[in-house]
Amino acid sequence: MKFDTKEFSRRTFIKGSLAAGAALGLGTALDLSGSPFQAAQAKGESKIVHSACPRNCYDTCSILSTVEDGVLKRVEGDKANTYTRGRLCAKGFSYTRSVYSPDRIKYPMRQSKRGGGRWERISWPDAFDIIAKKILAIKKEYGNTLPICLDKYSGNFNLLNYCVEGMMSSIGHTTRATGTPCWPAGIDAQTFDFGTIWNNDPEDMVNSKYMIIWGANPSWCSVHSMHLVMEAKKRGCKIVVIDPILTQTASKADWFIQIKPSTDGALALGIAKYLLDNNMVDYGWLAANAKGYEEFFQYVREKITLEWAAEKTGVKKEIIEQLAREYATAKPASIWIGYGMQRHTNGGQNVRSIDALAAMTGNIGKSGGGAQYAQLQTWGVKYNVMGMKAPAGTTTTKDRIININNSAQEILDANDPPIKMLWIACRSPLTQAAEPQKLKEAYDKLDLIVTADLFMNPTVRMSDIVLPVTTPFETWGLNVSYWHYWCALNEPAIEPQYEAKSDLEIAMGLSKKLNELEPGSCTFPTEGKLEDWVAAEFTPDFLKQFGLTSWEELKKGPRKAVTGLIGWQDGKFKTPSGKYEFASETAVSEGHELLPVWTEEMKTPEKYPLRLMSPHWKLSINGQFQNLDWMMDIHSEPVVEMHPETAARYHVQNGDMVKLYNEQGAITLKAKLTKVTAPDTLVVYEMWLNDKDFNVNNTLKSLPADMGKKATGAPGIAFHDNFVALAKA
Ligand SMILES: Nc1nc2c(c(=O)[nH]1)N[C@H]1C(S)=C(S)[C@@H](COP(=O)(O)OP(=O)(O)OC[C@H]3O[C@@H](n4cnc5c(=O)[nH]c(N)nc54)[C@H](O)[C@@H]3O)O[C@H]1N2
Ligand SMILES: Nc1nc2c(c(=O)[nH]1)N[C@H]1C(S)=C(S)[C@@H](COP(=O)(O)OP(=O)(O)OC[C@H]3O[C@@H](n4cnc5c(=O)[nH]c(N)nc54)[C@H](O)[C@@H]3O)O[C@H]1N2
Ligand code: SF4
Ligand SMILES: [Mo]
Numbered sequence: 001m002k003f004d005t006k007e008f009s010r011r012t013f014i015k016g017s018l019a020a021g022a023a024l025g026l027g028t029a030l031d032l033s034g035s036p037f038q039a040a041q042a043k044g045e046s047k048i049v050h051s052a053c054p055r056n057c058y059d060t061c062s063i064l065s066t067v068e069d070g071v072l073k074r075v076e077g078d079k080a081n082t083y084t085r086g087r088l089c090a091k092g093f094s095y096t097r098s099v100y101s102p103d104r105i106k107y108p109m110r111q112s113k114r115g116g117g118r119w120e121r122i123s124w125p126d127a128f129d130i131i132a133k134k135i136l137a138i139k140k141e142y143g144n145t146l147p148i149c150l151d152k153y154s155g156n157f158n159l160l161n162y163c164v165e166g167m168m169s170s171i172g173h174t175t176r177a178t179g180t181p182c183w184p185a186g187i188d189a190q191t192f193d194f195g196t197i198w199n200n201d202p203e204d205m206v207n208s209k210y211m212i213i214w215g216a217n218p219s220w221c222s223v224h225s226m227h228l229v230m231e232a233k234k235r236g237c238k239i240v241v242i243d244p245i246l247t248q249t250a251s252k253a254d255w256f257i258q259i260k261p262s263t264d265g266a267l268a269l270g271i272a273k274y275l276l277d278n279n280m281v282d283y284g285w286l287a288a289n290a291k292g293y294e295e296f297f298q299y300v301r302e303k304i305t306l307e308w309a310a311e312k313t314g315v316k317k318e319i320i321e322q323l324a325r326e327y328a329t330a331k332p333a334s335i336w337i338g339y340g341m342q343r344h345t346n347g348g349q350n351v352r353s354i355d356a357l358a359a360m361t362g363n364i365g366k367s368g369g370g371a372q373y374a375q376l377q378t379w380g381v382k383y384n385v386m387g388m389k390a391p392a393g394t395t396t397t398k399d400r401i402i403n404i405n406n407s408a409q410e411i412l413d414a415n416d417p418p419i420k421m422l423w424i425a426c427r428s429p430l431t432q433a434a435e436p437q438k439l440k441e442a443y444d445k446l447d448l449i450v451t452a453d454l455f456m457n458p459t460v461r462m463s464d465i466v467l468p469v470t471t472p473f474e475t476w477g478l479n480v481s482y483w484h485y486w487c488a489l490n491e492p493a494i495e496p497q498y499e500a501k502s503d504l505e506i507a508m509g510l511s512k513k514l515n516e517l518e519p520g521s522c523t524f525p526t527e528g529k530l531e532d533w534v535a536a537e538f539t540p541d542f543l544k545q546f547g548l549t550s551w552e553e554l555k556k557g558p559r560k561a562v563t564g565l566i567g568w569q570d571g572k573f574k575t576p577s578g579k580y581e582f583a584s585e586t587a588v589s590e591g592h593e594l595l596p597v598w599t600e601e602m603k604t605p606e607k608y609p610l611r612l613m614s615p616h617w618k619l620s621i622n623g624q625f626q627n628l629d630w631m632m633d634i635h636s637e638p639v640v641e642m643h644p645e646t647a648a649r650y651h652v653q654n655g656d657m658v659k660l661y662n663e664q665g666a667i668t669l670k671a672k673l674t675k676v677t678a679p680d681t682l683v684v685y686e687m688w689l690n691d692k693d694f695n696v697n698n699t700l701k702s703l704p705a706d707m708g709k710k711a712t713g714a715p716g717i718a719f720h721d722n723f724v725a726l727a728k729a
Contacts, residue, residue, distance in 0.1 A: 045069050049493035050078070050557060052479040053092050054161075054472050055621045056154035056182070058202075058222035060481035061088055062558040063095075065473060065493040072099050072473050072494050080557040083203055083484045089223045090618070091625040098471060098628055099497065103455055103690065105468040106498035114443070114462050124499065127465055128513035134448045135171055136518055138420055144396045145172035147420035151407060153180065155426030155453075155624065158477035158490065160504050160533055163385035163524075164425045164452075167507035170388035170524035171514065173396040175419055177404040179714025181433065183339045185348035186373050188707035192584040192592070193355045194364075195574020198567035199372040200334070201485050206231045207368035210330035212240045212323075214354060215264065215341020219248035220618040222483065226252070238326065242267070243340075244613065245683060246676040257323065258678060260314040261611060261720055262344040262601035267320065268353035269598055270309025272300045274324035275360055281328075282362030289571050290359055292583025296595045303597075314678075328361050332368030340615050343719040345602050348707025352587075352596035359580050365568040377564045378480045378487060378545065381537040385504065388523045405717040406702040408438035412445065421448045425469075425503055430458040431623040431688040431695055434702040434717060437665055452503060455627055457688055458695065468500040475502040476530040478537055485565055487546050488558035489534070504533060590710050599706065601721075608662045608723035610646070610682050614696045615720075617685035627690035638694045639672040641683040647673050650726050657729035660684075662722075665698035668729045682724070699724055 051063035062081035066074040075095045079086040098104070108127035109119040122130075138147050150168045168174045190197045205211065205228045218225040230252070233239050241250040242257045242264070250256040259267060275281050276297055286293045310317040327333050335358055342351050355371045363369035390396075402410035407429065411419050422443070430436050440462060443449060449463040460466050474497060477490030496502075501509065511524035538551040547562040548554065568580075575581045588594050604611065619635055620626035626635070640658060652658055654673040659666055660682065669684070677683045684696045705716035 046073070050489055050491050050555070051075070051472055051493055052158075052477060052488040052490040052558075053088070054156045054158040054477055054479050054490065055091075055624065056157055057621055058218070058481065058483035059084070059089070059224045060157070060479050060484065060486070060488070061092055061224070062486065062488040063088065063092065067493050070494055072096055078488075078558060081486050081488065082560070083224055083486055085224065085227060087224070091621060094625060094628050094630045095471070095473070097630055098454070098625070099473055099494070101455075101628060103627070104497065104500075105454060105456060105460070105466055106500070107468060108499065109466050111464055111466075114449070114464060117461070119466075124501070124509060125513070127467060128509050130465065131448070131450055132510060132513040132517055134421055135514065136521060139172065139521075142417045144394070144417070145174050146396060146400050147175070147417045149175040149177065149402070149411065149419045149422045150425075151177040151404070151422060151427050151429055152425045153404065153427040153432075154182065154622070155428070156472070156503075158472065158479055159381055159383075159537060160385055160477055160502070160530070161426060162383055163504040163507045163533075164423070166386035166388045167510065167524050168423070169386065169390065170507075170511060170522050172390045172394045173399045175400040175402055175414065177407050178401045179404045179708060179712045179716070181405055181717050181719075183342065183374060183716070184708025184712040184714070185705040185716040186337060186339065186342040186351045187711040188590070188709070189342070189348040189351035190355060190371070190373055191711050192587040193352055193359075193575075193581055194568065196376070197374045198377055198564075199375045199483065200367070200370040200567050201565040202228055202372070202483055204367050204566065205229065205334060206235060208232050208237045208332060208334040209368065210238050210240075210327055210333035212242060212327065212333075212335045213249055213253065214242045214335055214337050216336050216338025217243070217247045217249050217340065217615065218336075219252065221616050225483075238330065240323065244678060244681055245615070248618075257315055257319060260312070260678075261613065261681065262346060262350070263313040264341055265346060265350035265353040265596070265598050266309050266312035267315055268350070268357055268596075269300060269304045270306050270313070270320045271324040271327065271357055272353070272360060273304040273306060273309070274321055275328050275357075276300055278325070280324070281360050285362030285364075286359065289364070289573075289580050291575075291577045291579040291581050292595065293359075296356065296582040299595055299597055327357065331363070332366050333361065333363050334368060334370045334372060336372045340720070343705060343716065344721050345703065345706055345718045346599040347705045347716065347718070349593065349596065349599040353598075356582060356596045359582070364580065365566065365571055367566055370567060374482045375567070376482060378485055378561055380539065380542050380545070381478070382539050384536040385533060391520055391523050401713060403714040405434065405704065405714060407433065408435045408442045409702065411442035412438070418445065420446060421450070422446050423450050423452075424459060424463065425452040428453070428457050428459040428623040428688070430462060432686070432697070434697055434700040435664065436695055436697055452506060455690070457623060457627075457690070467506055468498060469506075470496045470500040470502045474500060475504075476534050478534050485561040486558050487554065487561070489554040491555070502530065504530060586710070590707075592707065602718070604680070605723050608725050610660075610680055610724050610726055611720070612660060612682045612684060612696075612699060612722045612724045613720045614684050614686045614700070614722070617687045620687045622686065623688035626687040632689070632691075636689070637692065638667075638669045638684065638687070638689060638696075640669050641672050641674050641677050643675060643677055643679040643681070644673045645679040646682070647671060650728065652726075652728060659727045659729045660699060660724040661727070662699050662724045664701050667694060667696060667698050669694065682726075
C-alpha cells in the first residue's frame, strides 16, 4: 500500500532552501549523479519529515529527514528532542546510504537451493501464494500450525513491527523463538530486587555527583548519553568506568578500573564489606524501603574480605576501598549497569550485587542516583498489531516455545510436531546467534524458510524466499526507547523503494491470500491504512503519560513523558513485599539464590586458555550498518585485539593472521596488538561485513546466562564466557 500523498502536501515545504550537495551525515554529500533520482532532484523542491531511528539502540533518535522531489537527501537529529539534541551517530547519518544502497533486496525472490545464490525474482502474489499454500498444507498434515516457527528479534523496534507476532497468532498457534540474546539476565536481577526495570531519565544524569559506568560503553553504544556524562563531569561529577577493556568511554572517564571479566559481583561485595565496616550505610533508607538487608549484611560480614575481592577481580584492595568511600560519600551517586557485563554465566547475580550498593547508600528513587539499567515504562501502547486471535476451529491452546538462545538444538529436537517452516523477520540468527553451524543443520530439516530483510546477509542466503522490507523512511512507525523517555512518530518520507513492503503490509497481504485460498484461515486484517494502525496503538494512559490530548500532536514532533522520570521515587517497589528486596523469595522460586551472594565465574579451560570477548562495534548495530559503503571505507576487515604479552607468547606480530578455535568452530583473522585489553583476553567486535566470510559466533556455544527466564521466558546467553585456543594461520 502506498502512503497518502495528500497527507504530504500538508507538511512543511521549504522551497529551494537546501543547496544541492548540502552537508550530509559524515560531511560527505550524497552523490546521486547518474541515478534515476537526478532529474527529480533538479527541480529543487524540498520538505522536512519527522522520522525516528528504530534500531535496537538506547538512543532511539528523533530524526528530521529532508526530502527533495521524492529523494531522501539528508537526515539530521531533531533538536526538539532534548536527548537527540540535533545529532545522529555515524550509523544514523549513513541512512541515506542504506536507503539507496544498490545492495538492497529489491523484489521478492526465490532461491533454487539454499546457499546456492541462484535467486529468481518472483511477484508478490506468487510469493504470498507459495507461502500461504505451505501454511495450509502444514495445517492439513499436522492438524495445527505448531510446525511453523517464528524467529524475530531486534532489527526494527518500531512498535508496529509487533505485527509479525500478530501475523503468527492470526493463523493459529505456532512455535516461537522466545527470550532475548540481549539483556535478560539483568532484567531478571532487577525484577528480583525492584520488581521491574525502571531507570531514571538519562537526561537527569547531569545531576549526579558521582557516576560509575559499569560494563557499558556509551561512547559507541549510546552516543547521545555521552553528552550527558560529559556535562555531569563539567559540573564536578567524577566518572568511573569499570570494564575489562579500556573502551572509548573509559578513555573519557576520570578513573578506569580494569576488572577481570565476570567478577563484578566480587567487586560489588568487596565494596559492600567496606561500607559495612566503615559505617557508610544509609540505614534510614533501608529501614523504610528494604527487606532482607540484615541477612545480606550478615553474609557479607561473615564471608567477604577485601583481600578475597581483590584477588578475584584483579582490582587492588586500596582501589576497592577508595571506590567504596567515594561512591558512598558523594551524594547523589549513580551506577549505569551495562548490558555487556551481564552476558556471563553469573551475570544476573552480579547485577543483583551491584543493585545492592545503590540500595545500601540510599541512592534509589533520587535525582542523580539510581542503578540505571533500562526501562519499559513508556512502552504501554495497546499492541493492537499483535492482539490477533487464532482462527475458528484451532485445535491447539497455546504457542510452543523454544529458547531463542538455543534455537539450533531446539529446532532439531522439536518432534511433536517437528518444525517445518521458519519465518525470520528483524533477525539474523546466522550472524547474531550462537552455534551457526548447528543452525544450518537445523535449517536442513525445514521445508520452507522465509526471510523478510533489507540486505542479502548470511541468514537470507540460507532461506528459500526473501521478502524485501522498507526502511523506516518508507513507512509509518511509532517509537519509544528502553532508556530515554521520548516518544516519536515516524512518518513516511519517501515512497517505498522498488517493491519493498513493511512487515505490516506483508502481514496484511499474506492474510488476504490465506483467506482467498481458505476463507477464515487467518484473522489478520487484510487491509488498512498504516496511519490508522498507528492511531490504534494509543491508549488514554499513554497519551496522558506524554501530555498529549490526541496522538496526532506527535505529527508536530517528538514528545517527552511528563511522569515517571525518576525511577522508584514513591518508594513503592513492584516486588511481592512492596520493598526493595535484598532477600528475594521470587529469585528462590526461580531456582536462584535468595541473596546477592557471590556465584563463581566460569573458569578458563586448560585446552582453550584465551577468553574471547565479542562486544558491540562502533560502526554497526549488531548485524546492521557495517555493510554500507561508508562503513566499509572506514573499516573493511575483522581484527582480533590482543595484548602484546599474549602475542609474544604465541610469537604473533601486529598484522599476522591467526586462527582462534575451540570445539564449536574457528575464525581466522588479523591480529591487532593493543594494550586496551588485558593479557589472555581477546576482543573481536561482533559485526556483519558483507564481503567477508566472517562470523565471531562460529566459536560460540549456547551457554546460558544464569538469569532471564522469569521476565523474558528464557535465560540470556553468556556471549563473553567464550574460550579459544590460538594458532598462527
Ligand atoms: N558475539 C556476539 N553476538 C551477539 C551479541 C554480542 O554482544 N556478541 N549481542 C547480541 C545482542 S545484544 C543482540 S540485541 C542481538 C541482535 O540480533 P538481531 O536482532 O538478529 O540483530 P540485527 O542485526 O540488529 O537485526 C537483524 C536483522 O533485521 C533486519 N531488519 C531491519 N529492519 C527490518 C524491518 O523493518 N523488518 C524486517 N523484517 N527486518 C529488518 C536487519 O537488516 C538485520 O538483518 O545480537 C546478539 N549477538
Ligand atoms: N554502536 C553500537 N551501538 C549499539 C549496538 C551496537 O552493536 N553498536 N547495539 C545495541 C544493543 S543491541 C545493545 S544490547 C547495546 C549494548 O550496549 P553496551 O552494554 O554498552 O555494549 P556492549 O558492547 O554489549 O558491552 C559494554 C561493555 O561491557 C563490557 N563487559 C563485558 N563483560 C564484562 C564484565 O564481566 N564486567 C564488566 N565490568 N564489563 C564487561 C565490555 O567490555 C564492553 O565494553 O548497545 C546498543 N547500541
Ligand atoms: S543508531 Fe542509535 S544513536 Fe544512531 S541514529 Fe539510530 S538511535 Fe540514534
Ligand atoms: Mo542488544
